[in-house]
Amino acid sequence: MKYYSTRDKSIKVSFKEAVLTGIPLDRGLYFPETIPSLETEFIEELSNLSNEEIAFECISKFSGKDIDEASLKRIVSETINFKFPCNKLSDDISVLELFHGPTMAFKDVGARFTSRVLSYFNLSSKKKITVLVATSGDTGAAVASGFYGVEGVDVFILFPKDRISKVQEKQITSLSGNIYPVEVNGSFDDCQRMVKEALTDNDLRSKFNFTTANSINISRWIPQTLYYFFAYKQKTYNGRDIAVSIPSGNFGNLFSCLVAVGMGLPFQKVIASNNFNDTFTKFIESNIYKPKKSVKTISSAMDVGDPSNFIRVVEFFLNDYNKLRELISAYSFDDSETKNCIKVLSEKYNYICDPHGAVGYLGVQKHKEKNKDFNYIFLETAHFSKFMDEIRDCIKGPVGYPKKIEQLLSKDGESHHIKTYLEFKNYINSIDY
Numbered sequence: 001m002k003y004y005s006t007r008d009k010s011i012k013v014s015f016k017e018a019v020l021t022g023i024p025l026d027r028g029l030y031f032p033e034t035i036p037s038l039e040t041e042f043i044e045e046l047s048n049l050s051n052e053e054i055a056f057e058c059i060s061k062f063s064g065k066d067i068d069e070a071s072l073k074r075i076v077s078e079t080i081n082f083k084f085p086c087n088k089l090s091d092d093i094s095v096l097e098l099f100h101g102p103t104m105a106f107k108d109v110g111a112r113f114t115s116r117v118l119s120y121f122n123l124s125s126k127k128k129i130t131v132l133v134a135t136s137g138d139t140g141a142a143v144a145s146g147f148y149g150v151e152g153v154d155v156f157i158l159f160p161k162d163r164i165s166k167v168q169e170k171q172i173t174s175l176s177g178n179i180y181p182v183e184v185n186g187s188f189d190d191c192q193r194m195v196k197e198a199l200t201d202n203d204l205r206s207k208f209n210f211t212t213a214n215s216i217n218i219s220r221w222i223p224q225t226l227y228y229f230f231a232y233k234q235k236t237y238n239g240r241d242i243a244v245s246i247p248s249g250n251f252g253n254l255f256s257c258l259v260a261v262g263m264g265l266p267f268q269k270v271i272a273s274n275n276f277n278d279t280f281t282k283f284i285e286s287n288i289y290k291p292k293k294s295v296k297t298i299s300s301a302m303d304v305g306d307p308s309n310f311i312r313v314v315e316f317f318l319n320d321y322n323k324l325r326e327l328i329s330a331y332s333f334d335d336s337e338t339k340n341c342i343k344v345l346s347e348k349y350n351y352i353c354d355p356h357g358a359v360g361y362l363g364v365q366k367h368k369e370k371n372k373d374f375n376y377i378f379l380e381t382a383h384f385s386k387f388m389d390e391i392r393d394c395i396k397g398p399v400g401y402p403k404k405i406e407q408l409l410s411k412d413g414e415s416h417h418i419k420t421y422l423e424f425k426n427y428i429n430s431i432d433y
């Protein structure tokens, strides 16, 4: 399998090169030359296969000969070594829980796969890989956990002081080892600017083998296609067409779903559920894509005004907007609707949703108003306790942390504090490479 640049299809690279470089030089995005298709019998037999078997079959189509069979089997089984339960909430609505990984948000799968693939490609090299990431919360936590202890890789994680949740901060700062947390006295944009500056700093580049683990790397979305196969195999549907609702920000996860459908998974409707950042919803309504500045909401991981995977979503349909709208519907909701939804779900089903999952459920409700004949699946992308302040705002009565999080919160965290790029550069330089 080769990957081309969405800006210039004549630029084609291998899986390995696409993963190692992240982004083509022309600043397009890497896109698979063809969407691989799976045999009908394989889809029909899904419920008789283990998650590992499904994962190997799906992912090997993307990695081709670049990873040998035994290594890929090891990598995928380490990537998905937790549960992906799909439970019925009501007769026609189920929830796919993607928060059973180590940092309790769905980004664990992409981060675990990326770390192991990078390490595999770097085995024969004497030089370590140095990963730089800026985070507004969940990505940093997933990357810290996913890369922790992975051989041959050091990771610098920049996060904005006082602007991520307590749980997320501890997930980033309590590990040490090959994980270097950096607390930036500034905003998320400042963190991102410093990462970009370091990546293009010739002094540093002559010493370090830099890469990033951000969500545009193909190794982040390829393993996310698995969620949809895992949901399907649990058969919480009967007879009717299937619609899946995906709480979306950068649209990496939604793009993964499109790829799964392209590979043969029989989902008939994909619902893009957005918060008040409605760039995509507006695009579906008007055919006009107009990026906006992001606004802050309680589903903060979806506060994106110019989703970076939009280009891939459009490319999937070869720019045919009618086809796109046949498969995808989109809706946006504001914080008061989201808060009310969290309250209603807890009262009606005794189910506590985090703010992102609640937006996913709202998408189901909205679509159901006019389309009754579906079985619905919505994604719960994080455990509610990562956003405890917001939850306690919506739900009466005591809501406790799970044991795992209580233990985490009692740990010490440590990070290097910086304010300027020069301080960041000095810190990188102080580490053995």
Ligand SMILES: *Cc1c(COP(=O)(O)O)cnc(C)c1O
Binding pocket: 105, 106, 107, 138, 139, 215, 247, 248, 249, 250, 251, 252, 253, 254, 301, 302, 356, 381, 382
């Ligand atoms: C990142 C994130 C999302 C958005 O996913 P995209 O792939 O960026 O659309 C939704 N929910 C949670 C909890 C997240 O961390």
